[in-house]
Amino acid sequence: MSLSPAFSRRTPDGDAMERAICDHCGHVAYENPKIVVGSVVLHEGRVLLCRRAIEPRRGFWTVPAGYMELNETPEDGARREAREEAMAQITLGPLLAVYSVPKLSQVQLIYMATLDRGIHAAGPESLETRLFSFDALPDGDIAFPTVHWMLADARRVIEGRATPPFANPAGF
Amino acid sequence: MSLSPAFSRRTPDGDAMERAICDHCGHVAYENPKIVVGSVVLHEGRVLLCRRAIEPRRGFWTVPAGYMELNETPEDGARREAREEAMAQITLGPLLAVYSVPKLSQVQLIYMATLDRGIHAAGPESLETRLFSFDALPDGDIAFPTVHWMLADARRVIEGRATPPFANPAGF
Numbered sequence: 001m002s003l004s005p006a007f008s009r010r011t012p013d014g015d016a017m018e019r020a021i022c023d024h025c026g027h028v029a030y031e032n033p034k035i036v037v038g039s040v041v042l043h044e045g046r047v048l049l050c051r052r053a054i055e056p057r058r059g060f061w062t063v064p065a066g067y068m069e070l071n072e073t074p075e076d077g078a079r080r081e082a083r084e085e086a087m088a089q090i091t092l093g094p095l096l097a098v099y100s101v102p103k104l105s106q107v108q109l110i111y112m113a114t115l116d117r118g119i120h121a122a123g124p125e126s127l128e129t130r131l132f133s134f135d136a137l138p139d140g141d142i143a144f145p146t147v148h149w150m151l152a153d154a155r156r157v158i159e160g161r162a163t164p165p166f167a168n169p170a171g172f
Numbered sequence: 173m174s175l176s177p178a179f180s181r182r183t184p185d186g187d188a189m190e191r192a193i194c195d196h197c198g199h200v201a202y203e204n205p206k207i208v209v210g211s212v213v214l215h216e217g218r219v220l221l222c223r224r225a226i227e228p229r230r231g232f233w234t235v236p237a238g239y240m241e242l243n244e245t246p247e248d249g250a251r252r253e254a255r256e257e258a259m260a261q262i263t264l265g266p267l268l269a270v271y272s273v274p275k276l277s278q279v280q281l282i283y284m285a286t287l288d289r290g291i292h293a294a295g296p297e298s299l300e301t302r303l304f305s306f307d308a309l310p311d312g313d314i315a316f317p318t319v320h321w322m323l324a325d326a327r328r329v330i331e332g333r334a335t336p337p338f339a340n341p342a343g344f
Contacts, residue, residue, distance in 0.1 A: 005199035017241065024196050027177035033240050034204050035279055068205050069189065070277040074270065075339070095270060095337055098246065098281065105242040107207055109270065109279070165267055165337055167247070 033105040037077035038065020040154040041090050043115035046131035047151065050085045052143055053127045060143035063150060064088065065110070066125075074109045082113070086129045089116040097153055097166040099146050110150050112157065112164070134158075145172075205277040209249035210237020212326040213262050215287035218303035219323065222257045224315055225299045232315035235322065236260065237282070246281045254285070258301045261288040269325055269338040271318050282322050284329065284336070306330070317344075 006023040020029040040063055041048040049061040064082040068074060075092055082090045093112035100107050120129045132138065134155050142148055149169055156162040178195040192201040212235055213220040221233040236254040240246060247264055254262045265284035272279050292301045304310065306327050314320055321341055328334040 003197040005194070005197040007199075022177070022194070022197075022199070025175040025177040025194075027179075027194070027201075029199075029201060031242055032204060032206050033242060033244075035207060068279070070203055070205060071274050072205075073272040073274050073340075074279060075272075076274075095339075098267060098270070100245040100247075102243050102245050102248075107240070107246060107281070167267075168245075 031105070033100075033107055035068040035074070035077075036065055036106055036108040037068045037074045037110075038063050038081055038108065038150075039078045039090060039092065039111045039113040040096055040150050041082060041086070041088065041113045041115050042154075042158070043118050043131055045158075046133050047137075047154065048086055048088065048115055048120055049130060049132055049138070050122070050126040051128045051130075052125070053122070054125050057143040059127065060141050061138050062143040062147050063110070064090075065108070068109075075111065078109070078111050078113070083123070085123045085126050087121040087123050088119065088129075090114065091116060095165045096157065097150055097164065099149060099166075099168050101146065108146055110146075112154065203277070205272075205279055207240040207246070207249075208237055208278055208280040209240045209246045209282075210235050210253055210280065210322075211250045211262060211264065211283045211285035212268055212322050213254060213258070213260065213285045213287050214326075214330070215290050215303055217330075218305050219309075219326065220258055220260065220287055220292055221302055221304055221310070222294070222298040223300045223302075224297070225294070226297050229315040231299065232313050233310050234315040234319050235282070236262075237280070240281075247283065250281070250283050250285070255295070257295045257298050259293040259295050260291065260301075262286065263288060267337045268329065269322055269336065271321060271338075271340050273318065280318055282318075284326065 007020040009018045064085040066081045068077040082088045090113040097110045153166040179192040181190045236257040238253045240249040254260045262285040269282045325338040
């Protein structure tokens with residue numbers, strides 16, 4: 001390797017949008033929205049959260065979730081993230097929500113789940129894992145807006161006030 | 173540009189998976205699953221299909237659907253595809269299904285929709301558009317397996333036999 005990465009934004013022949021094109025070789029780096037898969041994991045009425053060991057938002061609480069990999073289903077991805085981030089085996093329930101964050105070109109597929117045998121522990125990307133009562137969530141220390149949304153939506157389902165799946169809250 | 177695109181598959185430092193890495197400059201081309209957004213569009217009990225003008229499966233019937241673009245929501249993407257492929261303004265209803273095709277690293281977000289004012293016409297990627305009765309679908313000329321799934325699932329919803337959203341049929 002003798003060169004540095006260098007991309008220019010141009011519209012390829014026959015395309016309708018600007019794409020990132022390598023200055024050296026002409027490779028078109030198509031950029032697509034990314035899928036985050038995750039789950040709101042319940043155990044005896046409480047919800048499993050992970051305190052992030054990595055940036056962004058290191059030290060803040062989130063649910064087990066992350067980027068979907070190639071050649072997996074969203075369901076397998078959600079189970080994988082629970083294993084990786086919370087050392088947890090989970091049983092998936094219904095789809096809780098499809099949220100989108102167009103500014104980040106991100107779509108989040110979030111499932112309801114239950115924790116098998118109540119076992120969880122911090123994986124390499126987590127500082128700690130903990131089960132929280134919905135009445136004592138770490139509201140000021142939640143990592144991302146969508147985590148607020150999914151916890152509120154999960155609570156509405158648990159309390160029988162609404163039926164999933166949800167989308168973004170009004171105005172978002 | 174003096175070089176040809178050339179990528180090797182290696183595991184970057186600190187990563188857990190092989191990625192496509194440019195032989196010339198070291199750029200890591202992260203590959204992520206792609207999102208297809210689309211809709212089953214109804215009008216007076218019939219469903220809007222488009223006959224594909226492009227490969228793959230040119231000449232076969234599909235619903236208005238395509239790759240989600242950056243910085244849009246899935247809902248906006250589904251409306252855009254209906255405009256582009258069927259010159260149709262649609263009103264989106266509930267999420268019909270989240271299908272995944274792990275072999276293709278593809279996730280499909282399919283919505284129910286209705287056709288505004290009954291107006292539709294072939295866009296540049298369609299040979300023709302047509303409203304089909306569910307009893308007279310072009311079963312032998314459907315473009316993709318997921319189109320069979322979504323038409324069957326939409327029919328179950330319309331006939332009150334099931335509640336969306338659906339995932340892949342059992343065994344797929």
